[in-house]
Amino acid sequence: MPMRAKRALLLMILLAVTAAAVFIFYQSNISAPWLPECMFHKLTGLWCPGCGMTRATHAALHGHIKGAFRLNPLGMVLFPVALIGISLELVGWVRGKPLPLSLRLGRYGASVILIVILVFWVLRNIPAWQFSLLAPP
Amino acid sequence: MSFLNKPTLSAMQWYYSKNSTQLGPISDQEMREKTTSGEILKTDMVWREGMPDWSMAGNVPELSMVTPPPPPHMASPGQTGGGILNTPYSPPSIATGYATQVANIPNYLWQSIVVTILCCLPLGIPAIVYAAKVDNLKASGNIAGALEASANAKKWCIISLFSCAVLVAIKVAGLTTRH
Numbered sequence: 149m150p151m152r153a154k155r156a157l158l159l160m161i162l163l164a165v166t167a168a169a170v171f172i173f174y175q176s177n178i179s180a181p182w183l184p185e186c187m188f189h190k191l192t193g194l195w196c197p198g199c200g201m202t203r204a205t206h207a208a209l210h211g212h213i214k215g216a217f218r219l220n221p222l223g224m225v226l227f228p229v230a231l232i233g234i235s236l237e238l239v240g241w242v243r244g245k246p247l248p249l250s251l252r253l254g255r256y257g258a259s260v261i262l263i264v265i266l267v268f269w270v271l272r273n274i275p276a277w278q279f280s281l282l283a284p285p
Numbered sequence: 286m287s288f289l290n291k292p293t294l295s296a297m298q299w300y301y302s303k304n305s306t307q308l309g310p311i312s313d314q315e316m317r318e319k320t321t322s323g324e325i326l327k328t329d330m331v332w333r334e335g336m337p338d339w340s341m342a343g344n345v346p347e348l349s350m351v352t353p354p355p356p357p358h359m360a361s362p363g364q365t366g367g368g369i370l371n372t373p374y375s376p377p378s379i380a381t382g383y384a385t386q387v388a389n390i391p392n393y394l395w396q397s398i399v400v401t402i403l404c405c406l407p408l409g410i411p412a413i414v415y416a417a418k419v420d421n422l423k424a425s426g427n428i429a430g431a432l433e434a435s436a437n438a439k440k441w442c443i444i445s446l447f448s449c450a451v452l453v454a455i456k457v458a459g460l461t462t463r464h
Contacts, residue, residue, distance in 0.1 A: 223402045
C-alpha cells in the first residue's frame with residue numbers, strides 16, 4: 149500500500165476512535181437500552197470478558213477511574229495497553245519500517261494474557277460476592 | 286515475501302559462525318548433520334547464498350532445529366566483542382534482513398484484545414489463541430507455522446470486527462424503523 153493511502157487510512161482510524169470517544173463521553177445515560185449491548189450477555193445472561201467496558205470507558209473519560217475499574221478491572225488494564233501497542237505498530241506500518249520500540253511480550257506473554265482473560269471470564273460469573281466484584285453492578 | 290520461497294537445497298553452500306570465526310563453506314548435507322549433532326546451535330549465525338542476511342540457525346525454516354540454545358553464561362568471561370551475534374563475514378547488506386523479517390511477524394495480540402473487549406462476542410478469543418501461537422512457534426524456529434498463525438490471528442480479528450459492525454448496523458436499523 150502506498151504511503152499516501154496508509155496515511156489516509158490512519159487518519160480515518162484516528163477520526164473513528166475520536167468520534168467513538170466523543171460519542172461515549174456525551175451520553176447522559178450510558179446504560180440506555182438503545183446503546184449497543186453485548187450479544188453474549190443478552191443470549192446467555194453470563195458476563196463476557198468485555199462486559200461493562202462501554203460504561204467503564206464513559207466513567208474513565210469523565211475522570212471516575214475507580215468507578216471504571218469497578219465495571220471492568222481487567223479491561224481497564226488491558227485496553228489502554230492494547231491501544232499503546234496498536235499505536236506503535238500503526239506508526240511503524242505507515243512509515244514502512246517497524247519502530248525500534250514495540251510492545252512484544254516474548255514467547256509466552258500472549259499465552260499468559262489469554263489465560264488471564266479466560267480465568268477472569270470464569271471468575272466474574274461465579275455468583276459469590278467476592279467474585280461478583282469483578283462483574284459490573 | 287521472497288524469503289518464503291524455498292530454494293532447491295542440492296547445491297547449497299552454507300557458511301556458519303562459531304566463536305567469532307567464519308567457517309565453511311559446507312554442503313547442505315553437512316549442515317544438516319551439524320545441526321542435528323548439536324555442533325551448530327540454534328543461536329549460531331548461519332548464511333547461505335540467497336539469504337539477504339545472516340540469521341540464527343533456529344530461525345532458518347529449512348534447518349528445523351531442535352537443539353536448545355546454550356545458557357548465556359557459558360561463554361568464557363575473557364571473551365570480548367559481539368558475542369554469539371558477532372559475524373566476521375559480511376553478507377550483502379540489504380536494509381531488511383531475513384532475521385528482521387522473522388522478528389517482525391505480526392501477532393495481532395493487541396488488535397485481538399481490543400476486538401475481544403469491545404465487540405463483546407467471544408470471537409476475539411481464537412484471535413488471541415493464534416496470537417499466542419505466533420510467538421511460541423517463532424521462538425521454536427517454526428517460521429512457516431508462525432506465519433500461518435499470524436494470518437489466522439488477523440482473520441479472526443477481522444471476523445470479530447465484522448460481526449460486531451453487522452450487529453451494530455442491525456441495532457441502528459431496528460431503532461430507525463421503530464419510529
